[in-house]
Amino acid sequence: MNSSTEATGSIWRQPAQVWAVAFASVVAFMGIGLVDPILPAIAESLQASPTETELLFTSYLLVTGLAMLITSWISSRIGAKATLMIGLALIVAFALASALSGSVDAIIGFRAGWGLGNALFISTALATIVGSASGGSGAAIVLYEAALGLGIAIGPLLGGLLGEVSWRGPFFGVVALMAVAFIAVATLLRGAGEKPRPVAFSAPFVALTRPALAVLAVAALFYNIGFFVLLAFSPFPLGFGAMGIGFTFFGWGVALAITSIWVAPWMMRRMARTTVILVALPVLAVDLIAAGIVAEIAPALVTCIIVGGLLLGVMNTVLTEAVMEATDLPRSVASSAYSAVRFIGGAMAPPIAALLWHAFNSTVPYLFAAASVLVATLTILLGRKVLTHIDDQPADAAVEDAAAITAGDAT
Known part of the structure; x- marks a missing residue:
């Protein structure tokens, strides 16, 4: 990623308003895995079944996905700062309500409700950083990707630490951190670049009629099932306490961040994007099958989770760039349409995995996840003819556009 490399020299010399949004971004992405370590504790404390507990992911992801369809319409009318502030305020309010x-x-x-706030925030944060950062867009993108990786890695670890005290602890932690972020953004963010042109409410829906974007969105839906079975279901068969789960998914998040930021761009400089996808997805399916076979052996399952993180990082970045090269649509519109569909896959996966576990055993949910990933592979393979143009662009040329929907790939 040449543009990123050129910008790294100035990445740390940013205006205070950029750091304010970057800090808020870290906390927002922490919210994705924060509840992972406390799922068993919530189930035990509130006498809930695993299926009911997994709905904590489903409600969050489903609302986030549906809200993505309207966030570009909202932010294009009220401005980036107002959208950020509303999103942060909703996260604080609903995280506090969850804790109580x-x-x-x-x-x-x-x-x-937390998912609604998250959708408003993450859909606007990158554009705000790019519009305010010094050192060019390359520095802004590196900073944002660093915030994403840090948040994904720290979320489960913080959830584990605070979850050792009480299952309510991680929720209170988010309240405190997001309240600080709200004050920082309100105080330091003086402007968020040029006000965008108003986006039509129907734009994301129309976008999904484009064949290339539709193929990628459907593939991402099934891929995300695999992603969230690994993330949201695994705490149950692991059998660890909150701290053990936290450390496991801290390793998962670090692995995801490393391959997302460094390995995936390296691969795309050497292979076509569709080739990378068609290599990574079957390997991910094999890893999920292995996870199912060793589901009752905690150290082996931890290894599969970490390996899964490496593969998920590659897929996230490659799918992101592929989506942005798939059409000539505005970035915000393509992002909204694609993210909405893929979040639906994430929303379905956790409760289905819990039901399969209850009906059969801990192996079957991972086999279901592997089958879903293979469906994603088949979707790309059958739709490759309408995706040929995404392989014609050099990887570095798409860096700025691709990062515009990195928020959607945080899941």
Whole structure:
């Protein structure tokens, strides 16, 4: 990533407003894996079944995905700062409500509100950083990707640390950190670049009629099933306490961040994007099958989770760049349409995995995830004819555009 490399010299010399949004971005991405270590504790404390507990992911991801369809329409009318502030305020309010809840049903509902706030925030954060950063867009993108990786890695670890005290601890932690982020953004963000042109409400829906974007979105839906079975279901068969789960998924997040930022761009400089996808997806399916076979052996399952993180990082980055090269649509529109569809896959996966576990055993959910990933592979293979143009662009040429939907790939 040449543009990123050229910018790294100035990445640390940024205005205060850029650091404010970057800090808020870290905390927002932490929210994705924060509840992972406390899922068993919530199930035990609130006398909830694993399926009910997994709905904490479903409500969050489903609302995030649906909200993505309207975030570009909202931000193009009220401006980036107002959108960021509303998103942060909603996260604070619903995280606090979750911490104070006395039933799993209430937390499921409040996580849905949290998802709305997260959609508003993450869909606007990158554009704000790019518009305000010094050192060019390359520096801004590196900074944003660093925030994404840091948040994904720290979320489970913080969840484990605070979860050792109480399952409510991680929620209170998010409240405190996001409140600080809200104050920082409100105080330091003086402008967020040029106000974008108003986007039509129907734009993301129309975008999904484009064959190339439709193929990638459907593939991402099934890929995300594999992603979230690994992330959201694995805490149950692992059998660890909150700290053990936290450390496991800290390693998963670090692995994902490393391959997303460094390995995937290296691969795309040497292979076509569709080739990278068609290599990474079957390998991910094999890893999920292995996870199912060793699901009752904790050290082996941990290894599969970490390997899965490496593969997920590659897939996230490559799919991101592929989507942005698939059409000539504005970045925000392509991002909204693609992210909405793929989040639906993430929303379905956790409760289905829990139901399969209850009906059969801990192996079957991973086999279901592997089958879903193979469906994603078949989708790309059958749709490759409409994707040929995404292989004609050098990887470095798409860096700026691709990062515009990195937020959607944080899941």
